[in-house]
Amino acid sequence: xxxxxxxxxxxxxxxxxxxxxxxxxxxxxxxxxxxxxxxxxxxxxxxxxxxxxxxxxxxxxxxxxxxxxxxxxxxxxxxxxxxxxxxxxxxxxxxxxxxxxxxxxxxxxxxxxxxxxxxxxxxxxxxxxxxxx
Amino acid sequence: xxxxxxxxxxxxxxxxxxxxxxxxxxxxxxxxxxxxxxxxxxxxxxxxxxxxxxxxxxxxxxxxxxxxxxxxxxxxxxxxxxxxxxxxxxxxxxxxxxxxxxxxxxxxxxxxxxxxxxxxxxxxxxxxxxxxxxxxxxxxxxxxxxxxxxxxxxxxxxxxxxxxxxxxxxxxxxxxxxxxxxxxxxxxxxxxxxxxxxxxxxxxxxxxxxxxxxxxxxxxxxxxxxxxxxxxxxxxxxxxxxxxxxxxxxxxxxxxxxxxxxxxxxxxxxxxxxxxxxxxxxxxxxxxxxxxxxxxxxxxxxxxxxxxxxxxxxxxxxxxxxxxxxxxxxxxxxxxxxxxxxxxxxxxxxxxxxxxxxxxxxxxxxxxxxxxxxxxxxxxxxxxxxxxxxxxxxxxxxxxxxxxxxxxxxxxxxxxxxxxxxxxxxxxxxxxxxxxxxxxxxxxxxxxxxxxxxxxxxxxxxxxxxxxxxxxxxxxxxxxxxxxxxxxxxxxxxxxxxxxxx
Numbered sequence: 001x002x003x004x005x006x007x008x009x010x011x012x013x014x015x016x017x018x019x020x021x022x023x024x025x026x027x028x029x030x031x032x033x034x035x036x037x038x039x040x041x042x043x044x045x046x047x048x049x050x051x052x053x054x055x056x057x058x059x060x061x062x063x064x065x066x067x068x069x070x071x072x073x074x075x076x077x078x079x080x081x082x083x084x085x086x087x088x089x090x091x092x093x094x095x096x097x098x099x100x101x102x103x104x105x106x107x108x109x110x111x112x113x114x115x116x117x118x119x120x121x122x123x124x125x126x127x128x129x130x131x132x133x
Numbered sequence: 134x135x136x137x138x139x140x141x142x143x144x145x146x147x148x149x150x151x152x153x154x155x156x157x158x159x160x161x162x163x164x165x166x167x168x169x170x171x172x173x174x175x176x177x178x179x180x181x182x183x184x185x186x187x188x189x190x191x192x193x194x195x196x197x198x199x200x201x202x203x204x205x206x207x208x209x210x211x212x213x214x215x216x217x218x219x220x221x222x223x224x225x226x227x228x229x230x231x232x233x234x235x236x237x238x239x240x241x242x243x244x245x246x247x248x249x250x251x252x253x254x255x256x257x258x259x260x261x262x263x264x265x266x267x268x269x270x271x272x273x274x275x276x277x278x279x280x281x282x283x284x285x286x287x288x289x290x291x292x293x294x295x296x297x298x299x300x301x302x303x304x305x306x307x308x309x310x311x312x313x314x315x316x317x318x319x320x321x322x323x324x325x326x327x328x329x330x331x332x333x334x335x336x337x338x339x340x341x342x343x344x345x346x347x348x349x350x351x352x353x354x355x356x357x358x359x360x361x362x363x364x365x366x367x368x369x370x371x372x373x374x375x376x377x378x379x380x381x382x383x384x385x386x387x388x389x390x391x392x393x394x395x396x397x398x399x400x401x402x403x404x405x406x407x408x409x410x411x412x413x414x415x416x417x418x419x420x421x422x423x424x425x426x427x428x429x430x431x432x433x434x435x436x437x438x439x440x441x442x443x444x445x446x447x448x449x450x451x452x453x454x455x456x457x458x459x460x461x462x463x464x465x466x467x468x469x470x471x472x473x474x475x476x477x478x479x480x481x482x483x484x485x486x487x488x489x490x491x492x493x494x495x496x497x498x499x500x501x502x503x504x505x506x507x508x509x510x511x512x513x514x515x516x517x518x519x520x521x522x523x524x525x526x527x528x529x530x531x532x533x534x535x536x537x538x539x540x541x542x543x544x545x546x547x548x549x550x551x552x553x554x555x556x557x558x559x560x561x562x563x564x565x566x567x568x569x570x571x572x573x574x575x576x577x578x579x580x581x582x583x584x585x586x587x588x589x590x591x592x593x594x595x596x597x598x599x600x601x602x603x604x605x606x607x608x609x610x611x612x613x614x615x616x617x618x619x620x621x622x623x624x625x626x627x628x629x630x631x632x633x634x635x
Contacts, residue, residue, distance in 0.1 A: 013413045
C-alpha cells in the first residue's frame with residue numbers, strides 16, 4: 001500500500017491507471033498536467049510519482065527534475081507513447097529515462113505496470129536502478 | 134621603269150666583281166637610305182638583320198660570284214625599316230662572267246615577300262590552333278561525338294577519347310556507324326522516339342536513356358544533341374554530348390528514398406504517440422475487467438478478444454516505429470559469418486520444402502556492429518518475403534562477402550564493410566511496386582497475409598545499423614536485395630561469436 005500521484009493529460013489513461021493501481025490497494029491521486037502535478041508534489045507525501053512525458057505545458061522530464069528537488073525520497077516512473085514529433089521509441093530518446101527511476105512504453109500491460117510499481121516501492125537498493133528492456 | 138619596279142616592291146642591282154667594284158641599284162629602296170648610291174652595297178649590308186648578314190655577305194662576295202657561276206643563288210633576308218618594323222626580302226643573284234665589254238658582274242633582284250611570309254605564318258598558326266582544338270576536344274572529360282547528317286543513316290564521323298572510355302569500343306568500331314549500337318534491351322523506346330523527332334525537326338534536345346557498353350554493361354547516359362548547320366543554314370551534322378550519370382542517378386534516387394522515409398517516419402511518430410495513448414486504457418481496463426471478475430460468460434470472452442486486439446495493435450505500432458527509428462542502440466561487435474549462420478538457423482525451418490537455399494559465405498569478412506536479434510530479424514524478413522514471391526518453389530541464394538572496393542557507395546563510412554545479397558527467383562516487382570516497396574503498409578500480398586511492414590522494418594533496422602539497402606528486381610525473373618553494412622569500429626567493443634559454439 002503506497003501513496004501514488006499519476007500525472008497524465010489523457011483522462012482515459014489517467015482513469016485506467018487509477019483503477020488498476022487502486023485495485024492493487026494503492027492510494028491514488030491524479031493530476032491532468034505537469035504544473036498541477038508539481039503543486040501536489042510540493043505538498044509532499046507521495047511514495048511514487050507516475051508521469052507522462054509528452055504533455056502540453058510542463059513536460060514529464062521537467063516535472064521529474066523539479067519534483068526530485070522538492071521531494072528527494074519520492075520515486076519516479078516515466079510513461080510515454082513516444083515523441084509525437086519524432087519517429088523514435090521512448091527508450092531510444094532518453095538514455096536516462098527522462099530522469100525517472102524507470103521508464104514504461106505505452107501501451108503497457110497491467111502486469112508490467114504492477115511489476116514496475118512493486119520494484120520501485122521495494123526498499124532493496126539493488127533494484128532501484130536501470131531501465132525496462 | 135625604276136618607278137614601276139618601286140611600286141611592285143622589286144629592286145634590281147648590278148655589282149662588278151672585286152672589292153671596290155661598281156654598284157648600281159634600280160627600283161624600290163625598301164626604305165634603305167643610300168642603297169641606290171655608290172656605297173649601296175655597304176648600306177644594304179648594314180640594314181640587314183645581324184643573323185642574316187653572313188649569308189648576304191657571302192652572296193655579295195667573290196665566293197658568291199663563283200658559286201653563282203653555276204646558276205641562280207637565293208637567300209632570304211630580313212631588314213629593319215625606318216619605322217621599327219621589318220621586311221622579308223628574297224634576294225636572288227646570278228653571275229655574268231668577264232667579257233671584252235666589262236668585268237665579271239653579279240646581277241641580282243630583291244623582292245619584298247613580307248606579305249607572303251606573314252600569310253604563311255598565319256596559316257601555320259591556324260593549323261597549329263586547329264590541332265590544339267582537336268586535342269582539347271579529344272581530352273575533354275565529356276564524351277563528344279559528331280554524326281554526319283549529309284550521309285545516309287547519319288554515321289559517326291568523330292568520337293572523342295571519353296566516348297570510347299565510357300562505351301568500351303575502339304574508334305574504328307564506331308566511326309562510320311550510326312550510334313544506335315549503344316541501345317539495348319532496357320533502352321526506353323519513347324526516349325529513342327524523342328531523339329528521332331528532335332533530329333527530324335533539326336532541334337536541340339537533352340534526355341537520359343539507358344545505353345550499353347561494348348561488354349553489355351548498362352549505363353545511364355545523359356545525352357545532349359545539338360544540330361550543326363553549314364553556311365547556308367542546312368543541317369550538316371549533329372553534335373552529341375554524353376555523360377555517364379549512372380552513379381549520380383543512383384545517389385539522387387537513394388536520397389529521395391531517404392527523404393520520403395524520413396517524412397513518413399515523422400508522421401508515424403505522431404500517429405504512434407496518439408494510438409499508443411488510446412491503446413493504454415483498452416489494455417489496462419480490459420485486463421481489470423477480467424482480473425476483477427467483472428465480465429462473466431460471453432462478456433468475458435469478448436473482453437479477452439478486446440485485450441488480444443489491443444496487444445496486437447501494440448505490436449503493429451512497434452513494428453511501424455522500427456522502420457524509421459534512428460540511432461544505434463546497444464550494438465555489439467560480431468563476426469559476420471557467425472551472425473549469418475545463426476540467422477539461417479531460423480530461416481531454414483521457415484522455408485517451404487520446394488525452395489532451395491544456396492548459401493555462400495566468404496572466409497575473410499569484416500566484423501560488424503549490430504544486435505544479433507536485429508540481424509536475424511533482417512534476414513528472416515527478407516527470406517520470408519522471398520519465399521512468398523516464389524510461391525513455394527524456386528531458389529533463394531544468400532551471399533555474404535567483403536564489400537568490393539570498386540563498388541560506388543553512398544557513404545564513406547560503408548567502405549571496407551560487408552555486402553549481403555539475398556536473391557530470389559520469384560515473381561519480381563515492376564517499377565511502381567519497387568518504388569513503394571519500403572513504404573509502411575504497402576503490400577502486394579492478399580489482405581490478411583501480410584501487414585506490409587516487413588520491408589519497412591528491414592529498412593529501419595539496416596539504417597539503424599548505419600547500413601544501406603537497395604532493391605533490384607525484374608518482373609518474372611526475381612528480386613535481389615543488397616545490404617551494405619559498415620565495418621565495426623576498431624577494437625572498442627569486445628568481439629562476440631568468433632568461436633564456434635559461442
